[in-house]
Amino acid sequence: MLKFVKNHMESIDGIANYPMLSLLIFFVFFVLLFWWVFTSSKEHIKEMGELPLDNDYNNKP
Structure with a gap:
């Protein structure tokens, strides 16, 4: 199951931008x-x- 999720996440283009975006939103x-x-x-x-x-x-009242 974990292998499937890892392979699926690697196939998404630009997936590395989401953690940076969430950190930026949190910081702002x-x-x-x-x-x-x-x-x-x-x-x-x-x-x-x-x-x-x-x-x-x-x-x-």
Whole structure:
């Protein structure tokens, strides 16, 4: 079974590009996430952090 999969994967043209593409997407996603975290306002982060403890928000129908 494994031999079949290996032979099948080798027959696909450009298969070596997929791991590099997935690594690039992963890297870009986390770079953008870190950029968003470091540039977001402290007030917004504090507001979002206190949201679960806000009684007015939890009691809304």
